[in-house]
Amino acid sequence: MAFVVYYGLGAIPSWNDPERSFPLMLVVLLAACGFRLALLLASDGRKEDVFGGAMDKHARFRQPSHWYIDILGVWWTVGVVVTVLFLASLDEFPLFSLNMEQSRQVANNMVSGWLRFAPYSLIPAFFLTVVFWIRGFLPGLVPLLGLSFLVGVFLLLGNRAPLLAVLSGAALLLLWSHEHLVPLRFRWAFLGVGLLLALGLFGMVGAYRVSHDEGLIAYPEHQGSTLSLAGREISHYLGHASVNTMIVLENVPYRYPFRYGGSYLDPLKTILPGKQFTVDQQLKQALGLNFPGGGLVPSFLGEAYLNGSYLGVFLAPLLVTLSLLALLDHAKRSLALLALLMYAGFHLSALMVTGLLVSNVLPFFALLSLGILALLERKAFWMKRDDD
Numbered sequence: 001m002a003f004v005v006y007y008g009l010g011a012i013p014s015w016n017d018p019e020r021s022f023p024l025m026l027v028v029l030l031a032a033c034g035f036r037l038a039l040l041l042a043s044d045g046r047k048e049d050v051f052g053g054a055m056d057k058h059a060r061f062r063q064p065s066h067w068y069i070d071i072l073g074v075w076w077t078v079g080v081v082v083t084v085l086f087l088a089s090l091d092e093f094p095l096f097s098l099n100m101e102q103s104r105q106v107a108n109n110m111v112s113g114w115l116r117f118a119p120y121s122l123i124p125a126f127f128l129t130v131v132f133w134i135r136g137f138l139p140g141l142v143p144l145l146g147l148s149f150l151v152g153v154f155l156l157l158g159n160r161a162p163l164l165a166v167l168s169g170a171a172l173l174l175l176w177s178h179e180h181l182v183p184l185r186f187r188w189a190f191l192g193v194g195l196l197l198a199l200g201l202f203g204m205v206g207a208y209r210v211s212h213d214e215g216l217i218a219y220p221e222h223q224g225s226t227l228s229l230a231g232r233e234i235s236h237y238l239g240h241a242s243v244n245t246m247i248v249l250e251n252v253p254y255r256y257p258f259r260y261g262g263s264y265l266d267p268l269k270t271i272l273p274g275k276q277f278t279v280d281q282q283l284k285q286a287l288g289l290n291f292p293g294g295g296l297v298p299s300f301l302g303e304a305y306l307n308g309s310y311l312g313v314f315l316a317p318l319l320v321t322l323s324l325l326a327l328l329d330h331a332k333r334s335l336a337l338l339a340l341l342m343y344a345g346f347h348l349s350a351l352m353v354t355g356l357l358v359s360n361v362l363p364f365f366a367l368l369s370l371g372i373l374a375l376l377e378r379k380a381f382w383m384k385r386d387d388d
């Protein structure tokens with residue numbers, strides 16, 4: 001759905017320039033073929049809603065033992081403490097800065113990688129907490145407190161993508177686990193409406209950021225009422241993925257070399273002390289761009305192209321879709337894998353495909369942490385079976 005919206009509707013304005021739009025259409029076609037081939041390879045003739053089965057309130061999950069709850073509690077405790085230390089180390093919160101767009105980057109660059117990573121590391125913990133609540137293993141107050149904390153932190157930091165992650169992730173989990181709220185046949189339509197609401201959220205937050213940035217309000221296109229600014233921001237982000245993909249197609253490998261998978265590993269360096277830049281900042285510097293805030297986010301397809309040309313554009317959707325479908329089957333038997341599936345699916349569709357977020361370290365951390373918990377789940381099951 002996100003693919004259709006952002007590379008379909010979002011690409012309409014570019015059709016007026018056939019010379020630029022033809023390579024984009026070729027890339028979109030190759031990606032669609034990769035996605036479709038993955039579905040064909042993974043198809044086994046089943047008609048049931050596998051994901052819905054995993055989220056069904058009658059699905060059988062083993063009662064988590066005390067160690068599971070303890071690990072989740074330690075995760076939250078350490079994450080909250082380090083996040084508070086991170087916030088305390090800032091000279092000012094970007095939300096209240098007169099140069100909000102640039103101050104977000106300053107806030108990230110003035111502390112060590114592991115410290116600024118702390119609030120983002122709590123996002124997988126939040127997904128797991130919501131899964132626990134949906135399965136009836138935690139009271140509703142626990143995920144509500146976690147949601148309130150993360151929303152407050154990301155608002156202070158002026159970061160929309162993680163804010164959207166925690167809000168939409170909670171809504172999506174709630175939607176699929178409580179069938180009485182929205183019947184199954186209407187859920188995809190409901191998600192479509194949610195996608196439009198997410199655009200509205202990005203537009204409003206973007207309008208606030210623009211109107212509170214001295215470096216931007218001087219430009220005529222950044223002046224006007226909040227609603228008009230929000231409309232411009234929504235239009236901008238709707239075409240964000242397509243426009244940035246075209247920029248990548250026009251400049252790689254002429255002004256920025258092919259990375260052959262390297263950009264996907266760059267995020268691992270960002271948790272180290274000092275300044276290590278991901279591909280968005282690298283592109284911004286290589287192309288000589290000078291705008292406040294972050295770098296040039298290449299989008300999911302743009303990053304696939306700069307890592308493997310047109311072959312990479314075909315392989316990236318193929319491999320990612322096969323991985324998600326494989327995870328889908330195992331999520332029916334594991335709380336941690338169910339949380340990982342929800343996080344991975346949302347991160348890919350709502351943040352990567354839309355061109356709102358570049359490859360970063362958070363998916364690696366989510367895979368590592370939730371993967372370890374999934375292995376511990378299986379170990380606990382085997383131990384109990386042996387005892388029986």
